[in-house]
Amino acid sequence: MKLLYSPASPYARKVLALAHERGLTGRITVATAATAPTGAAPDVTPHNPLGKVPALLLDDGTVLYDSRVICEYLDGLGDGPGLFPQGPARWDALTRQALGDGLLDAALLTRYERVLRPEAQRWAAWDAGQVAKITAALDRIEALVPAMPALDIGAVAIACALGYLDFRFPELAWREGRPASAAWYAAFSARPAMAATAPRG
Amino acid sequence: MKLLYSPASPYARKVLALAHERGLTGRITVATAATAPTGAAPDVTPHNPLGKVPALLLDDGTVLYDSRVICEYLDGLGDGPGLFPQGPARWDALTRQALGDGLLDAALLTRYERVLRPEAQRWAAWDAGQVAKITAALDRIEALVPAMPALDIGAVAIACALGYLDFRFPELAWREGRPASAAWYAAFSARPAMAATAPRG
Known part of the structure; x- marks a missing residue:
């Protein structure tokens, strides 16, 4: 492949x-x-x-x-239980994946607005609208983290989203006021799978 | 619910x-x-x-x-075989869903650029880049239509995407040069599920 x-x-x-x-x-x-x-x-x-x-x-x-x-x-190609649960846990995992992906969608659009688009064509209301989505998603993650399973596709998606904010939006300081997420991410991002895939520009 | x-x-x-x-x-x-x-x-x-x-x-x-x-x-709540196949057909159906959804992502971004964003802040290169994605997706759909299953989540997603183009981008004239898609959509959009959900502004 x-x-x-x-x-x-x-x-x-x-x-x-x-x-x-x-x-x-x-x-x-x-x-x-x-x-x-x-x-x-x-x-x-x-x-x-x-x-x-x-x-x-x-x-x-x-x-x-x-x-x-x-x-x-x-x-489905791996051995043993995977990161996409079956049964009731599936919908929780998939919705958390959608939350991480949706945070990323807003972050990418913000990045394009701030970096790619010529300065004269930037629109503050668009930027603010996307940042509001990022902020609300971060607050939801903070509430979800205590009950989050140790490993599933939702956890990986959320960790990739938080890692992207560190990579492209350090000024957003997403850890401030979100101690549960900060502690969870510190532990999760030490997994070999996450360490081996840290973003590079 | x-x-x-x-x-x-x-x-x-x-x-x-x-x-x-x-x-x-x-x-x-x-x-x-x-x-x-x-x-x-x-x-x-x-x-x-x-x-x-x-x-x-x-x-x-x-x-x-x-x-x-x-x-x-x-x-999963419905009776009998559903629109999310298991086995090898699943990946084809899900990738076609991603194609329809991705066409829509580009179309929505184009709509926001052309209608929502103040005229002075519009950026022609962004508009052109999104329209290029729409066009390439339409061409892929034209190639896929002859072998598409009668009904699965991929077919529904593609039909919703084409219906959105009719609703918001009639000037794009997506049927031109794409007779297979035009014929398929004419039949598919006559399904009661599609007729009952036609977009309204």
């Missing part, structure tokens, strides 16, 4: 971290691919027309995307 | 269309809720901190989001 990847993409990190947790990295070739929301992504678009990483190229030519689909597929 | 919904949201439509297909509408109270990417969504944020619809409030107080999570949850 070949994973189209970027070391700065938190969604791609989620996939690679899951592959580490499930002991699958030896079966995956990681290929770094450039993407941008305003430009062509010639290494990616022929596989994923949305021009985004991650995308997973299977040996039979099938292409899977996006990160949620790839994570669940890879999870 | 209570579904936080908007008649203009294509993601909320996906959920309600699935509920129709699975015979579940009698068990769901639909509550219209206002959201905007730049403003508060006081009816939604207490349930989904991301401030987006759809969100599903279960009778025990649990809240599920986003549309993918809700669709899969509801699918």
Whole structure:
């Protein structure tokens, strides 16, 4: 299998971290691919027309995307219990994954607004609206952390989201007033799967 | 169950269309809720901190989001085979769902850029980049349509995406040069589940 990847993409990190947790990295070739929301992504678009990483190229030519689909597929290739529970715990895990991914969606849009878009075309109300989503998501995470399972796809997604805020938005100081999240993240990000996939620009 | 919904949201439509297909509408109270990417969504944020619809409030107080999570949850409540296949067909269905959702992500961003954002702050390169994703996704859909299963979550997602283009981007004329998609959509959108959930502004 070949994973189209970027070391700065938190969604791609989620996939690679899951592959580490499930002991699958030896079966995956990681290929770094450039993407941008305003430009062509010639290494990616022929596989994923949305021009985004991650995308997973299977040996039979099938292409899977996006990160949620790839994570669940890879999870099923590992031995023993995986990170996508069945039964009632599934909906809690998947909703926490959606929370982490949604925080990231807002963070990426904020990053594009502040860094990619020419200064004269930036719109403060858009920036503020996305930051409000990030803040509300962080507050929800703070409330959820005490009851969060030790490891599932929701925990990985939330950790990738918090790691992205450290990487791109240190000035947001997300730990302030959120001691439970700070302590949980300190422990979770020490897992080998997270340490091996720390973001790089 | 209570579904936080908007008649203009294509993601909320996906959920309600699935509920129709699975015979579940009698068990769901639909509550219209206002959201905007730049403003508060006081009816939604207490349930989904991301401030987006759809969100599903279960009778025990649990809240599920986003549309993918809700669709899969509801699918499991219906009788008989559902729209989320197990086995090899699952990854094809989920990747087509991601394709439809990804087309919608680009279309929503284009809509916000063209309608919501003040004219002086619009950025042509952003608009062009999102339209390029829409176009590439449409071309992929045209290639996939001949082999698409009659009904699964991927088909519903793609139909909701094409319906949104009709609703908000008629000038895009997505049918031009895509006869297979046009014929497929004409048939699929006549399903009672799709007709009952046609977008309204």
